[in-house]
Amino acid sequence: MFPGGGDMQKLLQQAQQMQADYMQAQQELASSEVTASAGGGLVSATVTGDGELKGVKIDPKAVDPDDVETLEDLVLAAVQAATEDAKRLAEQKMGPLGDALGGLGGGLGLPGM
Template sequence: MRPGGQPNLQKLMKQAQQMQQQLAEAQAALAETEVTGTAGGGLVTITASGTGEFRRVAIDPKAVDPDDVETLEDLVLAAITNTNEEIRKLTEQKMGPLSSGLGGMGLPF
């Protein structure tokens, strides 16, 4: 702060611009990173980008039982849930420092 208790607006703007650039870089890294979620000991595997774009679903033929479609549905849902958890962890890892920095500047995030 400057004498008189007023923040240096130019310094704050520069910090905000730097944080914006870091945020854009982190978002780009998330988009390029792939995460994988599995269920049933690998019977169902789902791959998504770090931004949540689902890219692949792989189902082991052993998981396909025409008389028990419900189990396969449950495995797919569990794999999606696991993938979303991995995306959340990755997002916290990449964006956590940035969001705390924005909050520390008194800016909404």
């Protein structure tokens, strides 16, 4: 027992459960996708919950050979918006687990930490 009545075995079991929850959340994020658009839907980008760009769709109406710069800006805006949405999703799923495991993982030497 630790001073104050703590039980090392119970603490380790809790840490292992938190690690399992964390890994589950990571897997869910990797398989989740968010899509955001720019230019009123002319350009959209899809990003996984863990930040991987999966695709970009461009409406043919957005393609103007004389104004490629606007299309580039729309693509950039769509990718940035999708990436921000993915970050928010990750914070929702991982926030409490990441905070808790960040403080425990290093000290307990748990794998994946």
